[in-house]
Amino acid sequence: MPILKNALRKLDTWRDSYGSLSETGSSAGQLDKIREIADQLASRLEGNYPFHHPSYAGQMLKPPHPIAWLSYALAMTINPNNHALDGGPPTSEMEKEVIQKMTSMVGYDSNSLGHLTSGGTIANLEALFIAREIHPGKAIAASENAHYTHQRMCRVLNCEFIKIPVNHRGIPDLDFVKKNSTKIGTLVVTMGTTGLGIVEPLEEILKVAEENDIRVHADAAYGGFFKLISDELSSNIHWQHLFECESIVIDPHKHGLQPYGCGSVLYKDAAVGKYFKHDSPYTYFTSDDLHLGEISLECSRAGASAAAFWATLELMPLTKSGLGSILSSTIRAAEKFSSHMKELTGWKLYQEPDLDIAAYFKVPADKSISNLNSINQEVFDKGMELDKKGYHLSLFKIPSGIFSKKFPEYKVDADYATLLRSVFMKEEHEEFVDELIERLVKCNPAR
């Protein structure tokens, strides 16, 4: 890639300006061997599923934008550490700039605080840590559809976790919240569940929370960037209230076109910074400016991540016509797929998607859940078998109790109903949906 080559050359000139070094680096004289290993590596990497191709509509996976990996690679040759300003002044600045853009996107004002993390799990852990510090002894509650990390992190934090039941549409039971309100300190609202992309009804939840003196944390690790195009979504009203949440987690490595290693946590009120106070003798603070490491549980973090995200947002800003245009196309792909599914004989859409994730199933002749499970497992397997002419989906299990509230005509002879699930998170999906439907119909197991 000539762009990367040119930028690398420019950095070499900068490095050489300190006085050029003879080739004593660990790569000197090893070029032949390195070439051979790179070739071996490429062969081994071909063992992946085709995450780049729209026939892969399985999990939340896609390659980063070229500007992201180019920028990451470039910054990584220096290897700045965004733990402390001194570990990488320019990439720390970039991190502050992108965080400012993220806080504006969600609607926070200049009194907010935030930083990048290595992912959504650690970002949520940090938000829950703050939740526990603010309400010691109180529980953290999240719906049954919340990411499993919340329950596990409550164990890490030695904090009680309350699981809120959901109805057949996946909506948390607010009467349950009211009944348990005195025990709950912070409630986690998932804006785009990992399973079905459900946007939980933030507007109503905030009302109940306010009446009962409960803090609200939004886990928007997957869905956060859909805020950019919320006026195109049925969940628009809930996105309008996002800024009322005390903290928000958004993963740039999910819908922000970044390589893995890029999450973020944002706080409405910068005063929470006091809970991170530490007196590390190792951190070499040479300025009074805020050091990102002072407001974060993690220490070393790749400055390259901030560089990659910064460069991506320079190219595709956090606007409806910038990064938003990609999110719009994913919504159109899911809508197109869903309307096809509803008209296809022998298939059913499980429910209308809120975002870009669809769940559906092939209908078994005898309307039993056990046969539904085996027939859909077969559809799933066949796509993989056909490999380059097939498709890659994921399977999603719904407790039979919930499934039969929607489809009461099914015989309940298994604990779970296994559905097919597709994440249409690539721009290319919109175009490919018809082909995917055709492939699904063609691979139809004979039953």
Ligand SMILES: *Cc1c(COP(=O)(O)O)cnc(C)c1O
């Ligand atoms: C992906 C996801 C997480 C976990 O984030 P990682 O970046 O995978 O650590 C948490 N919550 C939700 C809603 C997610 O979709």
